[in-house]
Amino acid sequence: MLSQPASKYRPFAPIRLADRAWPDAVLTRAPTWLSTDLRDGNQALVEPMDASRKMRMYEMLLRIGFKEIEVGFPAASQIEYDFLRKLIDEKLIPDDVTIQVMTPAREELIARTIESLRGAPRAIVHVYNAVAPAWREVVFGMTVAEVMELVKGSIEQVRRLTDAEPQTEWTLQYSPETFSLAELEVSALACETAIAAWGEGRPIILNLPTTVENATPNVFADQIEWMCRRFKNQPGVVISVHPHNDRGTGTAAAELALMAGADRVEGCLFGNGERTGNLDVVNVALNLYTQGVAPGLDFSDIDAVRAEVEYCNQLPVSPRHPYAGDLVYTSFSGSHQDAIKKAFAARRESDVWNIPYLPIDPKDLGRSYEAVIRVNSQSGKGGISYLLEHEYGLQLPRRLQIEFSQIVQREMDVGGKELTAQDIHALFERAYHPAQDSLQNLETQATGDEVQVRAIWKGQAVSGTGNGPVDALTQAFCKATGCQVRVLDYHEHAIGSGADARAMAYVELRVNEERTLFGVGMHHDITFAALYALANGVGRAALAPTSQYEVATA
Numbered sequence: 194m195l196s197q198p199a200s201k202y203r204p205f206a207p208i209r210l211a212d213r214a215w216p217d218a219v220l221t222r223a224p225t226w227l228s229t230d231l232r233d234g235n236q237a238l239v240e241p242m243d244a245s246r247k248m249r250m251y252e253m254l255l256r257i258g259f260k261e262i263e264v265g266f267p268a269a270s271q272i273e274y275d276f277l278r279k280l281i282d283e284k285l286i287p288d289d290v291t292i293q294v295m296t297p298a299r300e301e302l303i304a305r306t307i308e309s310l311r312g313a314p315r316a317i318v319h320v321y322n323a324v325a326p327a328w329r330e331v332v333f334g335m336t337v338a339e340v341m342e343l344v345k346g347s348i349e350q351v352r353r354l355t356d357a358e359p360q361t362e363w364t365l366q367y368s369p370e371t372f373s374l375a376e377l378e379v380s381a382l383a384c385e386t387a388i389a390a391w392g393e394g395r396p397i398i399l400n401l402p403t404t405v406e407n408a409t410p411n412v413f414a415d416q417i418e419w420m421c422r423r424f425k426n427q428p429g430v431v432i433s434v435h436p437h438n439d440r441g442t443g444t445a446a447a448e449l450a451l452m453a454g455a456d457r458v459e460g461c462l463f464g465n466g467e468r469t470g471n472l473d474v475v476n477v478a479l480n481l482y483t484q485g486v487a488p489g490l491d492f493s494d495i496d497a498v499r500a501e502v503e504y505c506n507q508l509p510v511s512p513r514h515p516y517a518g519d520l521v522y523t524s525f526s527g528s529h530q531d532a533i534k535k536a537f538a539a540r541r542e543s544d545v546w547n548i549p550y551l552p553i554d555p556k557d558l559g560r561s562y563e564a565v566i567r568v569n570s571q572s573g574k575g576g577i578s579y580l581l582e583h584e585y586g587l588q589l590p591r592r593l594q595i596e597f598s599q600i601v602q603r604e605m606d607v608g609g610k611e612l613t614a615q616d617i618h619a620l621f622e623r624a625y626h627p628a629q630d631s632l633q634n635l636e637t638q639a640t641g642d643e644v645q646v647r648a649i650w651k652g653q654a655v656s657g658t659g660n661g662p663v664d665a666l667t668q669a670f671c672k673a674t675g676c677q678v679r680v681l682d683y684h685e686h687a688i689g690s691g692a693d694a695r696a697m698a699y700v701e702l703r704v705n706e707e708r709t710l711f712g713v714g715m716h717h718d719i720t721f722a723a724l725y726a727l728a729n730g731v732g733r734a735a736l737a738p739t740s741q742y743e744v745a746t747a
C-alpha cells in the first residue's frame with residue numbers, strides 16, 4: 194500500500210445540493226422491487242444457472258412475492274432465450290407479475306430481444322448504455338452528442354418494434370449505465386433523450402445504477418434527489434436505483450436513495466452479483482420490516498430461501514449475513530445471553546419487540562429461539578441456565594447458576610470447545626447426580642409439630658428429628674458425621690405434567706461454616722426430592738459417617 198494514497202486515488206467530488214431534503218425523510222412504505230437474480234446475479238456466477246436451476250429460482254422469486262423479475266439477457270445466449278420462451282409459451286407468468294429483459298443499445302441485439310418477447314402479456318425492455326466519461330472517452334471513444342444519438346436511435350428502434358406488437362403491454366426501462374460516475378447533466382440529458390424517443394407520458398423506468406460504487410452513500414442520495422427533482426413528477430416516469438456493493442454500502446445507498454425519492458429498487462437475494470455483488474434485497478426489505486413497514490416480500494421461511502439460493506447460485510451465504518446467516522440469532526457472550534434471557538422472560542406476546550441484541554424476532558423468519566444461545570468459553574451463567582431451562586425444564590436458583598457455571602467453565606477450559614445443551618445437561622448430572630438413590634429405606638414420620646426421618650446412608654442407619662423432613666434429615670447428618678450442616682436456601686419446581694411429572698429440589702448448604710454448596714434431588718414425590726437433594730449435597734461435600742471415618746483411620 195502507498196504511504197500517500199492521494200497520489201494515486203482521488204475522492205469523488207461531492208454534489209452541490211445545498212437544500213437537500215433527503216436527510217429528513219422517513220421511509221414509510223416499501224418500494225417496487227425488481228429481482229435481477231436471473232440476470233445480473235446469474236451472469237456473475239462461476240457456473241451460470243442451467244434451465245432447471247433457473248426455473249427453481251424463478252418459482253421461488255414468485256413465492257417470495259416479486260412482481261417484477263428480470264429473467265435474463267435473451268439476445269446473449271440460447272439458454273437465456275429458451276428460458277424466456279418457456280415462460281411465455283407455457284404461460285408461467287402470473288397476471289400480477291411483469292418480466293423484464295435486458296439488452297445493450299445495439300441494433301441487432303434490440304431486434305432479437307423484442308422478438309424473444311413475442312406473445313408476452315406484459316414486458317419491461319431494459320436498454321442501457323454507459324454514460325460516464327471514462328467509458329465515453331476510453332471505452333467507446335464517443336462524444337456526449339454521439340452518446341445521445343445512440344440513445345435516441347436505440348429507443349426509437351425499441352418503440353418501432355414494440356408498436357408492432359400491440360398485444361403486449363410494454364414498459365421501457367432506460368439505464369444510463371455508470372450513472373454514479375457520470376456528470377449529472379449528461380445522465381439527465383440521456384434520460385430526456387430516452388423519454389422523448391419513447392414518447393412522453395408512456396411508461397418508462399429511469400434506472401440509475403451505481404454500476405461501480407465509488408462514493409459514500411450520501412453522495413448517491415444527492416445524485417438521486419437531483420434526478421428526482423428533474424424527472425419524478427413527469428407522467429409515466431418511475432425512478433429506480435440499481436446499487437452495487439463495491440464499498441460495502443449497497444444497502445445504505447439503496448435506503449438513502451429511497452429517502453431521496455426513488456420508487457423502485459433492483460437487486461438480488463443475499464446480494465449475489467458482479468464483484469462484491471448487487472444490492473441485497475433481503476437486507477433492505479427486512480430493514481424496512483424492523484421499522485414496522487411491510488416490505489411486500491415474504492421471508493417467513495428464510496432458511497428455505499437461503500437453501501434454495503445457495504443451490505441455484507452454488508454459492509454459500511455467509512454465517513454472518515444480516516437476518517439469514519447461521520449465526521445471526523446466536524449470542525455467545527454471557528452478558529448478552531443474560532440480557533436476552535431476562536427480556537424473553539418479561540415479554541408478553543402482544544408487546545412491541547424490544548429484545549436486546551435481537552433487532553428482529555427470529556420466529557418471524559422461521560428461525561427458532563433454541564439457536565439464540567450457545568455456550569462457549571465466553572458464555573456466562575445466563576446461557577447455561579437458559580439452555581438447561583429451555584431444553585430440560587431445569588430452573589436453577591441464581592446461586593446454583595453461579596456455582597455450576599464455574600464447573601462448566603473448567604470443563605470448557607479443558608476441552609476448549611463449544612458445549613451443546615446436551616453436553617451441559619450431562620455435565621450437570623455428573624456434578625449433582627440429581628436422580629441418585631443416596632438414601633435407602635427412607636421413612637418419614639410426623640408426630641405433632643415434629644418430623645422424624647430414618648434412612649440408611651452410606652451403609653449406616655441415620656436418624657434425626659426436626660420441624661420438617663429436611664430439618665430432621667439435616668440433624669441426622671450432623672449426628673452421623675460430626676459435622677455442622679445448615680440449609681441456607683431451598684427451591685423446588687415441577688418438571689413435566691401428569692404421570693411423568695417429577696419434582697426438582699435444590700438445597701444450598703453451609704458446611705462447618707466454611708463451605709457453601711448445592712445439592713440437587715429429583716423424585717416423583719416432592720418431599721423425597723428435597724431429602725435426596727440434601728443427601729446429594731452432603732455427598733458432594735464428601736462428609737462420611739463418623740463410624741466409617743473411624744473404621745478408615747483405625
Ligand SMILES: [Zn+2]
Pocket residue numbers: 233402404435437471
Ligand atoms: Zn448491475
